[in-house]
Amino acid sequence: MEEAKKKSMPVLPWMRSPVDVSLFEDCPLDHLPCLDPRLKVALQNMGISSLFPVQVAVWQETIGPGLFERDLCINSPTGSGKTLSYALPIVQTLSNRAVRCLRALVVLPTRDLALQVKDVFAAIAPAVGLSVGLAVGQSSIADEISELIKRPKLEAGICYDPEDLLQELQSAVDILVATPGRLMDHINATRGFTLEHLCYLVVDETDRLLREAYQAWLPTVLQLTRSDNENRFSDASTFLPSAFGSLKTIRRCGVERGFKDKPNPRLVKMVLSATLTQDPNKLAQLDLHHPLFLTTGETRYKLPERLESYKLICESKLKPLYLVALLQSLGEEKCIVFTSSVESTHRLCTLLNHFGELRIKIKEYSGLQRQSVRSKTLKAFREGKIQVLVSSDAMTRGMDVEGVNNVVNYDKPAYIKTYIHRAGRTARAGQLGRCFTLLHKDEVKRFKKLLQKADNDSCPVHSIPSSLIESLRPVYKSALDKLKETVESEAHRKRTIGFKLSRMGKGRVTGRAKQ
Numbered sequence: 001m002e003e004a005k006k007k008s009m010p011v012l013p014w015m016r017s018p019v020d021v022s023l024f025e026d027c028p029l030d031h032l033p034c035l036d037p038r039l040k041v042a043l044q045n046m047g048i049s050s051l052f053p054v055q056v057a058v059w060q061e062t063i064g065p066g067l068f069e070r071d072l073c074i075n076s077p078t079g080s081g082k083t084l085s086y087a088l089p090i091v092q093t094l095s096n097r098a099v100r101c102l103r104a105l106v107v108l109p110t111r112d113l114a115l116q117v118k119d120v121f122a123a124i125a126p127a128v129g130l131s132v133g134l135a136v137g138q139s140s141i142a143d144e145i146s147e148l149i150k151r152p153k154l155e156a157g158i159c160y161d162p163e164d165l166l167q168e169l170q171s172a173v174d175i176l177v178a179t180p181g182r183l184m185d186h187i188n189a190t191r192g193f194t195l196e197h198l199c200y201l202v203v204d205e206t207d208r209l210l211r212e213a214y215q216a217w218l219p220t221v222l223q224l225t226r227s228d229n230e231n232r233f234s235d236a237s238t239f240l241p242s243a244f245g246s247l248k249t250i251r252r253c254g255v256e257r258g259f260k261d262k263p264n265p266r267l268v269k270m271v272l273s274a275t276l277t278q279d280p281n282k283l284a285q286l287d288l289h290h291p292l293f294l295t296t297g298e299t300r301y302k303l304p305e306r307l308e309s310y311k312l313i314c315e316s317k318l319k320p321l322y323l324v325a326l327l328q329s330l331g332e333e334k335c336i337v338f339t340s341s342v343e344s345t346h347r348l349c350t351l352l353n354h355f356g357e358l359r360i361k362i363k364e365y366s367g368l369q370r371q372s373v374r375s376k377t378l379k380a381f382r383e384g385k386i387q388v389l390v391s392s393d394a395m396t397r398g399m400d401v402e403g404v405n406n407v408v409n410y411d412k413p414a415y416i417k418t419y420i421h422r423a424g425r426t427a428r429a430g431q432l433g434r435c436f437t438l439l440h441k442d443e444v445k446r447f448k449k450l451l452q453k454a455d456n457d458s459c460p461v462h463s464i465p466s467s468l469i470e471s472l473r474p475v476y477k478s479a480l481d482k483l484k485e486t487v488e489s490e491a492h493r494k495r496t497i498g499f500k501l502s503r504m505g506k507g508r509v510t511g512r513a514k515q
C-alpha cells in the first residue's frame with residue numbers, strides 16, 4: 001500500500017503538498033466572506049444557495065485571503081462545480097474595473113463546452129455590469145467580431161486617419177470564452193482584438209487542451225501577455241505565424257488603461273480538470289507562477305461521491321441485445337451510451353433505431369457530424385426530447401446535462417481517465433447516478449484493476465435475465481438486416497457524391513490544396 005502511494009507521488013514538489021478540497025464543506029452564500037451582494041442575488045436566481053467545497057477552496061485562494069497571488073491548478077471530480085469555482089471570483093474581482101477591456105480569457109476544447117461555460121458567466125457577470133463574449137465560430141467571423149469589438153461612431157463627411165481609427169477600437173467584452181481555433185483567428189486577424197489587458201487566463205479541461213497544440217495557441221497567448229519587456233520578441237518568431245498582424249497586442253509595460261505608470265499586473269492562470277496531468281513537461285507549457293495545487297483527497301483520481309458502478313458480463317456478439325434490455329429497463333431516464341469510435345457510434349445508433357421494441361428517442365452525437373447537427377441534438381437532449389444519446393468520447397468532456405441518471409460504456413474504456421470523464425456525465429452536483437459497463441468475461445480482471453486506480457473496489461454485476469435476451473433475438477435479427485441495408489445505401493450515397501464532386505473538378509482542387 002505504502003509502495004503504491006509512493007508510486008503515485010507527483011514529481012513536482014509543489015504538487016506534493018496540495019490544498020485538500022475534501023477538507024472543505026459547503027458554504028451557505030450568507031457566510032461567504034466578501035461576496036458582492038449583487039452576485040449573491042444572481043447566484044440565488046440560478047438556484048444556488050451555497051458554494052460547493054471546491055468553490056469555497058478556490059474562493060479562499062482568490063478573493064481572500066489568497067488574493068490571486070498564486071496560479072491555481074485544480075484537480076476536482078467531474079460535476080463538483082469547477083466552472084463556478086473560477087467564474088465567481090473572476091467576476092467579483094473584475095466588478096471594480098473602471099474601463100471595459102478584455103481582462104479574462106477562458107479557453108475550452110469544444111464549442112458546446114464553451115457555450116456551456118459562457119452561460120455560467122452570463123448568469124452572473126451582468127449583475128455587476130460586466131459583459132461576456134464567445135469566440136467559437138458559432139456565427140460568421142464578421143458577426144463574432146461585431147460582438148467582440150466596439151467601433152467608434154463615424155460622422156459622415158469627415159475623413160478619418162486609419163491609425164486613429166485603430167486606436168479607437170475597443171473591446172466590447174470584459175470576459176471572453178473561446179475555443180483555441182477561433183481565438184487564434186481573432187489574435188491573427190481581428191483589428192482591435194488585444195490581449196494586452198488580460199489579467200486572468202483559465203485553461204479548463206487542461207489535460208485535453210495540452211494534448212492538442214491548435215496552432216500553438218498557448219505559447220502565443222503566453223507570449224502576448226508576458227509583462228516583461230525583455231526578450232519579448234526573441235523566440236516569438238518560432239511559433240508566431242508569418243502574417244501575424246497583432247504584434248501591437250503584446251502588452252506594453254505601464255501604459256495600460258487603469259494601470260498608468262505601474263507595471264502590468266501579472267497574468268493569473270487557473271488550470272482545471274477532473275484528471276489533471278502531473279507530468280512536469282506538460283505542466284511546464286503553462287509557465288505557471290508559484291503554483292498552488294488543489295486536489296480532492298489522497299488518490300490521484302476520484303469518482304463522484306454518489307456514482308454507482310455496475311458491470312454487465314456478456315458475450316461480445318450479444319452486446320447489442322444486452323444494451324437494448326438495459327435501455328428498456330431504464331425506461332424514459334436520460335442516458336448516454338459511449339462507444340470507442342465515431343464509426344461504431346453511428347452504427348450502434350442506427351441499429352438501436354431499428355429496434356422497434358425501444359420506444360425511446362435515440363440520437364447520435366459525435367465528431368463525424370456537423371457542429372450544427374450536434375448542437376441541435378444536444379439541445380433536444382437537454383430539453384428531454386431525446387432520452388438516449390449514443391456518443392463517442394471526444395465530444396463529451398465537461399458536458400453538463402441535467403437529469404442524466406445513467407451512463408453506459410458499450411465499449412470498455414481503455415483508461416481510467418476515459419472512465420472518469422464518461423461516468424462523470426452523471427452523478428453531478430451531488431446527485432445520484434449509475435454507470436454500467438458491458439464486458440466480456442475475459443475483460444473483468446483488467447477492468448477491476450482500472451477502477452482501483454480511482455479507489456473504486458465496488459462494481460457489482462448488473463444481471464439481465466437470459467429469458468429476456470432470448471426474447472429479443474428475433475427483433476435483433478431483423479434490426480441487423482435493416483442496419484445492413486442502411487449501411488449499403490449510405491455507402492452508395494457517399495460514392496455518388498464523391499463521383500459528382502470529382503466530375504465537377506472538386507477532387508482535383510482538394511488534391512492541390514493538400515499538397
Ligand SMILES: Nc1ncnc2c1ncn2[C@@H]1O[C@H](COP(=O)(O)OP(=O)(O)OP(=O)(O)O)[C@@H](O)[C@H]1O
Nearest residue numbers: 048050051052078079080081082083274398400429
Ligand atoms: N454551488 C452550487 N450549488 C448547486 N449546484 C451547483 C453549484 N455549483 C455548480 N452547480 C451545478 O453543478 C453542475 C456541475 O458543475 P460543473 O459543470 O461546473 O462541474 P465540473 O466540475 O466542471 O465538471 P466536469 O469536470 O465534468 O467539467 C452544474 O449543473 C452546475 O450548475
